[in-house]
Amino acid sequence: MAIEQGSEPPRSVERLLTIIEALSNASANGLRLTDVVEATGLGKTTAHRLLNGLADQGLVDCDSETGRYFVGIKILSWASAARNRFSIARLAEPVLIRLARRTQDTVYLIGRVGDESVCLDSREGSFPIKALTLNVGDRRPLGIGAGSLAMLAAMPDDEIERILVQQAEARSSYSFSEAKLREMIEATRRSGYGYNDVHIFEHMKDLTGMAAVAVAIRRSDGTPVAALHVTSVTARLAPPRRENIVAALTQERAQLEEEMQPALDATQVSQRTLA
Known part of the structure; x- marks a missing residue:
């Protein structure tokens, strides 16, 4: 999208990214124009033009019947390119496949981007x-969700406070x-794994009755950079099955950390990227 001379590119880019982020946060529900205006603080005319x-x-994309806006399909190709940059995502793929087969439940790889998962x-x-409960690309504040919680709990006290x-x-x-x-x-620190049930999901009506467990993946210096996370219906994550799932996660985590240590140690956690 060309930017006309005399305009303010940083401000224009900021506005565009604000809209895309708002639509991304809305996920499959999409947003009406009035929702975009409320979420971004932009004027109605400006929001509609952008x-x-x-x-x-x-x-x-805009649904002509409902008038709702959604993240466009083109962004999927961008997301795929970004995902391929993360060696963790590439190398952990066999781990996710094994865990999904072993647990029969949904398995996620959660990464850290600054203060978010x-x-x-x-x-x-x-x-x-x-x-x-999650789509690839979904972001949450650290501590929200089992994988995010596992990473937060693995950090030093002063970092947690910040x-x-x-x-x-x-x-x-x-x-x-x-x-x-x-x-x-x-x-989480006492048990060695993150666990979430209604504390995270009770405000999401379509996710009640779900629970999740996760273990943090760390660099050799102890810095958490990712997490292995299993989500299922709450009854399937009650003891003693929960302990069996945690054992499977811990086993795969240990193997992954051993095999991927050079890649993990090369992972830099910043406020904007996980490289």
């Missing part, structure tokens, strides 16, 4: 009830308090 421009480039990949198991302060507003749309999150961090 949405049309993005649609012309294949970056946004991002879903890098997933595999569905054969159990007929699918626990599809993240809790900086991500307070981002966490406000979720249904538990900072005090509850601190309890969950301590429980």
Whole structure:
């Protein structure tokens, strides 16, 4: 999309990215024009003009019947290219396949991008009830979700405190308090794995009855850079099966860390990228 001379490219790019991020956060539900205006703070005319421009480039789709806007199919190819950059995602693919077969549940690879977690990949198991709580590319504040929680709990105390302060507003749309999150961090440290049930899902009506467990993947210096995460219906993650799932995750994590240590140690966690 060409930018006319005399315009302000940084501001234009910022506005476009704000719209794309809002649509990405809306996922399969999409957004109406009024929703985009509310989510981005843009004026209605500006938002409509930018949405049309993005649609012309294949970056946004508009449902003619509902008037809702969605992330465009073209972004999928960009996402695929970005995913291929992550050696963790490439090298962990066999691990996800094995875990999905072994557990019969949905398995996710969760990465860290600054103070957020991002879903890098997933595999569905054969159990007929699918626990599809994340899409590849979904981002959440660290601590929200089992994999995200496992990574947060593996960090030093001062880093946790910084993240809790900086991500307070981002966490406000979720249904538990900072005090509850601190309890969950301590429980994760004691057990060695992250666990979430209704504390994360109760505000999402279509995800109630789901639970998840996860273990953090670390560099040799102990820095968490990713997590292996299994989601299922709550009954399937009750003891003693939960311990069996955690054992499978721990076994695969150990093998993955051993085989991928050079790649993991080369992974740099920054505020914007996981490289």
